[in-house]
Amino acid sequence: MPKVIFVALGGARRTIDAAVGDSVMATAVRNGVPGIVGECGGNLSCATCHVYVHEDFLPLVGSPADLEDDMLDLAVSDRRPTSRLACQITVTEALEGLTVECPEAQP
């Protein structure tokens, strides 16, 4: 099982054994990772799973599709080049060690 590392605002790290095929949002919510809400269950309606992807993983994770891009533009408070919605990132073996940082606030 690939590990996904969630970094909280204060720097605390939490490592979760994630299931391949799950989204990063679902991985966080099911395990009770604070800072990721995932209110809409992963259907691009709430942007409450905003994360910053660690730069090393950006090429592997890729860029947001159109609808996600709109959501990031309109819904999140501090969008950066590394911003993604965790519900749109699927865990794969290639993403072993994926590190994402939680923002200050979710909308």
Add this chain to the structure above:
Amino acid sequence: MNGGALIVGAGQAGIQVAASMRDYGYDGPITLVGAEAQPPYQRPPLSKEFLAGTADLASLHLRTPGFYAERGIDVVTADRIVRLQLSPAGPPGAGTALTERGRRLVFDRLALTVGARPRRLPLPGADLDGVCYLRVLDDATRLRAHLARARDVVVIGGGFIGLEAAAVARSHGRNVTVVEAGERLISRSVAPVISEFYRQAHARRGVDIRLGATVAAIVGEQGRVTGVRLTDALLPADLVVVGVGVVPRTELAEQLGLECDGGIVVDEFARTSEPAVVAAGDCTVLPNPLTGQGRLRLESMPNAVGQARVAAATLVGKPRPYTDVPWFWSDQYDLKLQIAGVTDGYDQIVVRGDPGTEKFAVRYYRQGRLLAVNAVNSAPDYLAVRKTLASPVPAAG
């Protein structure tokens, strides 16, 4: 269990009450009792990704077993509360419960998150094999199996559940007919322009939509469904999906003498008529969260979650009113409908964009004040309205 919080119903609202009570610092025992055998799962995908076969059961689970263990949340599955009693002498909200399997529970805080059941069709043939409802995981699993072998599918009811099931069936190449008694689709929730859009969108994709159609009987041979008889036609069917609304489960609330009116009546703090007892989710009727007025049902996952957080806050003695902007979504084919706000009482609509492009939005107003939006493949419109509704606006004069 001796003392602590009892949460009756282990759906989305029940889980959220438990999780939020812990978030708010409650450290007593929490017991959650659910009738279904499976650990708590998400329902919205049942008529969407799960039915389509693109999501499996594991992906539906709301939390990991480790989450419940870590937070000290005792989840009891495959059992149900059959008797509830508040102790007349004890502190408010304290009492005892009895489960179907004979377990006796003593609680000092009580939340009802019992959900709703699908409305049954009181029709000849409604119990034939191949007639399916869609509410819980077992329903969806059965429906998925039938769908795999079906050729002709008739959907009774042109609401969201029926249309989502129709979209999945049609996407699997089945012949699909939707039978709706009213003069338009989804009439309870949206303006006629949206109803008409969905009628055309389904028709374009090959679904036969029958409006104003009355079902006389479901017919079959050797116990299996073979068709649906309308007053003026016979539709062949080897699968019938019934989606004609839900009925809130109020039996336990009625045992407690709580006020019910098409659902368990709660206030903006999720308090029932016995203020120490809270209720949340599809089983409730509540004041409009944006106005504090009226009494409505918000059958949606976001409401279950939002109202459950408020219920948890009330139970831990840190009450705050429920003011979340109601929202909802429906996926049909490649069409994502997103709704924010409550349309009740609108007197004007404004259509932005062209429904013919399958990307447009409808805004609802009352006396010039924005009430709600229905956005089809238009997330920016949806988000803009949701944001506006979330910020307090002075009433237009």
